[in-house]
Amino acid sequence: MDNGFMKNIKVIAFDCDGVMFDTTQANTAFYNRILQHFGKEPMSPDQFKFVHMHTPAESVAHILGDQDLIRAAEEYRKNVDYQPFIRLMEIEPGLKSLLKKLRGRYHTAIATNRAETIHRVLAAHGLENDFDLVVNALDVKHPKPHPEQLLTILEHFKISAAQALYVGDSPLDEAAARAAGVPFAAYDNRSLGAGLHIRHLRELEKILAV
Secondary structure: OOHHHHOOOOEEEEOOEOOOEEOHHHHHHHHHHHHHHOOOOOOOHHHHHHHHHOOHHHHHHHHHOOHHHHHHHHHHHHHOOOHHHHOOOEEOOOHHHHHHHHOOOOEEEEEOOOOOHHHHHHHHOOOOOOOOEEEOHHHOOOOOOOOHHHHHHHHHHOOOHHHEEEEEOOHHHHHHHHHHOOOEEEEOOOOOOOOEEEOOOHHHHHHOOO
């Protein structure tokens, strides 16, 4: 992805978990609490990988499996106070600096498979005014890997796919970007197919010349 191409970009969109925040502790504690409530063992590494990428409803279904438990667990999940888990989320180094520099030069957006918690997360970390648009799993019929979230962003800003850049860290992010035709920047994950690979958000400041 050369610098000439990057000059066409008008919107920078971010995934949340694994890009904006290290949510390892938060997701582990949250889903293990659900499992514990229903007398189940803590998550396996494979289960953690799944919940890192998927919607809360999909994650609950995956880690429990039993249909009767799934329905009960969904109700339990919706009533858990999420505030203690927000405090376990660690903001990625360089995020606030990057967002400050992007303001006025680019529009910013979020495309996340989080649901209702995303707005509380942004408010808790002082980021609620740093994004022009937030699209979560409840805003679309089809969450990632479906491209609907990214297509919603394109439509909102009235731009072409080539004028957006999506920063993600998972195969679901990669698949959504590919399906939407949006250039993809893989964050700290060399296994993903992407036009751009970065290890730190500060790298975007140099690439975007902000």
